[in-house]
Amino acid sequence: MLFKTKERAKTYSKISFNERFSNVGIFLNDDERLLQLKLIELTEEDLQVARGLKPYIEARVNELADVFYGTIGNVKMFREMIDTYSSTSRLHKTLTNHVIEMFEGRIDRTYLENRSKISNMHVKIGLATKWYLAAFQQLTSSIYNIIFDLNLHPEETRKAINAISKITNFEQQIVLEEYEQMAESVSSEKREKVKLDVKQTIGSISKNLDEQSQRTNEAVIELIASTKSVNELLQHSIQDAQKTKSASNEGYKQIVVLSEQTKEINNKTIDMTKMVQALNQSSSEIQAVVEIVKNIAGQTNLLALNSAIEAARAGEHGKGFAVVAEEVRKLADQTKQSVEQIATLIGVSSQVTGQVIESIHQIQKLVQDGLVQNEKSLNSFENISKTVDSTISEFENVGIQIEELSNIVEKIGESSESLEIAASQLEQTIETF
Numbered sequence: 001m002l003f004k005t006k007e008r009a010k011t012y013s014k015i016s017f018n019e020r021f022s023n024v025g026i027f028l029n030d031d032e033r034l035l036q037l038k039l040i041e042l043t044e045e046d047l048q049v050a051r052g053l054k055p056y057i058e059a060r061v062n063e064l065a066d067v068f069y070g071t072i073g074n075v076k077m078f079r080e081m082i083d084t085y086s087s088t089s090r091l092h093k094t095l096t097n098h099v100i101e102m103f104e105g106r107i108d109r110t111y112l113e114n115r116s117k118i119s120n121m122h123v124k125i126g127l128a129t130k131w132y133l134a135a136f137q138q139l140t141s142s143i144y145n146i147i148f149d150l151n152l153h154p155e156e157t158r159k160a161i162n163a164i165s166k167i168t169n170f171e172q173q174i175v176l177e178e179y180e181q182m183a184e185s186v187s188s189e190k191r192e193k194v195k196l197d198v199k200q201t202i203g204s205i206s207k208n209l210d211e212q213s214q215r216t217n218e219a220v221i222e223l224i225a226s227t228k229s230v231n232e233l234l235q236h237s238i239q240d241a242q243k244t245k246s247a248s249n250e251g252y253k254q255i256v257v258l259s260e261q262t263k264e265i266n267n268k269t270i271d272m273t274k275m276v277q278a279l280n281q282s283s284s285e286i287q288a289v290v291e292i293v294k295n296i297a298g299q300t301n302l303l304a305l306n307s308a309i310e311a312a313r314a315g316e317h318g319k320g321f322a323v324v325a326e327e328v329r330k331l332a333d334q335t336k337q338s339v340e341q342i343a344t345l346i347g348v349s350s351q352v353t354g355q356v357i358e359s360i361h362q363i364q365k366l367v368q369d370g371l372v373q374n375e376k377s378l379n380s381f382e383n384i385s386k387t388v389d390s391t392i393s394e395f396e397n398v399g400i401q402i403e404e405l406s407n408i409v410e411k412i413g414e415s416s417e418s419l420e421i422a423a424s425q426l427e428q429t430i431e432t433f
Contacts, residue, residue, distance in 0.1 A: 012152060013151045015152055015156065016052075016156060017052045017160070020048060021048060021105060024044065024051050024104075024105035025044045025047060025105075025107075026042075026047070026107045027108035027109075028109070028112075037170065040166050040169050042166040042167065046162065046166050046167065047107070048105060049162075050163050050164065051104065053160060053164075054100070056150060057100070057102075057143065063142065064139055065092045068135050068138060068139045069092060069135075071135040071138045091121070094117075094121065098114065102168075102171060112174060115174040116174075116178045118175065118178075119175050119178030119182060120182060122175075129179050132175065136171075143164055143168075144161065144164070147161060147164065210423040213423055217413060217416045217417065217420065220416055221413070224410060227402055231402045234395055234399050238395045238396065238399070241388050241391050242388075242392060244388050245385060245388040245392070248385050249385060251381055252385065255378055259371065259374040259378065262367055262374060263371065265363075266364065266367040266371065269363050270364070276356050276360065280353045280357070283346050283349050283350050286342070286346055287343060290339050290342050291343075293339045294340070294343070297333075297335040297339060298336065300332035301333060303328070304325045305325075305329060307321065307322075307324070307328070308326060
């Protein structure tokens with residue numbers, strides 16, 4: 001036998017949303033806001049339902065706040081952010097007021113401003129959008145649980161869930177929009193700060209670059225002037241060196257002529273020495289002849305004396321012979337005197353000739369020394385000439401290098417001018433940055 005058990009009728013709460021509350025509705029003139037509400041179909045009827053739920057939500061609002069910040073507090077870094085910038089109790093109180101206001105059933109300017117405050121506070125503590133949405137989803141689920149706990153009639157439950165869904169959606173739109181505006185504001189501030197920093201930094205660099213460019217330009221001008229001055233001095237030095245070379249060549253020629261003349265003098269003194277030596281030899285030979293003549297004169301004088309003695313013995317017959325003997329004796333005496341005078345003169349001549357030979361030897365030594373010194377002078381002049389040639393070549397090379405340096409400096413000056421123009425343009429760009 002089959003028994004059919006009759007289903008017991010399910011009982012629901014007698015809560016109904018037919019009651020009409022005053023001051024409930026949408027009090028906005030902003031077309032964009034009104035469009036937002038229209039798109040999610042949030043109507044005054046939905047706000048009346050929300051207002052009817054207010055007592056039940058308000059009774060458990062602390063529970064809702066605990067769920068919201070409990071979700072956030074489970075993440076260590078957000079808990080540290082809350083402790084740094086605010087406090088859990090302060091945020092808890094703000095959120096309870098915020099949730100209760102959601103069920104006031106009144107959307108006006110004050111409602112929007114309070115949403116902005118909540119958003120600003122979340123931005124301040126560093127709560128990112130994704131974490132806010134996660135926590136708000138927990139809050140929405142908890143509100144749904146409260147609705148389910150009321151055991152409403154399914155139709156009333158549908159109305160409540162539908163109204164809450166629209167209100168939380170609009171809530172999230174407002175908060176996210178504020179997040180975006182705050183983020184854009186912060187980003188804009190950061191951009192402005194970065195721009196200011198960049199402007200100041202580049203401005204400082206541009207200023208330093210301009211000053212450095214000016215100093216470089218001035219230094220380049222001075223360097224070009226110095227280079228030209230050095231080049232002029234170098235050209236004068238080359239000219240002086242060429243004059244020195246000409247003087248050295250002329251001196252070399254004069255030394256060569258003097259050397260030839262000295263050699264000629266040396267040859268003449270050699271010839272003079274030979275001639276004086278020949279003269280001295282002749283004097284010696286004459287001296288020998290003089291000695292012979294002196295001997296002959298002495299013998300003649302002796303013979304004349306003997307003849308005079310013999311003539312005296314012969315008496316009258318020897319007178320004529322005595323006269324001849326006397327004349328011979330006189331002649332012999334005169335010859336002896338003359339020869340002695342010649343011998344004296346030859347002696348003096350020989351002495352003078354010796355002195356002349358000694359002087360000629362000294363002159364020859366001086367001439368030889370002069371020839372040696374002339375040879376050294378010739379070598380010195382040759383070395384001077386080579387050194388001057390080398391110096392002129394080095395000066396010419398230095399002149400080429402200085403000219404190249406001058407060209408490089410001029411190019412640096414051109415680059416410095418370009419740099420100065422670029423710095424000026426950069427400064428103008430910064431002013432419009």
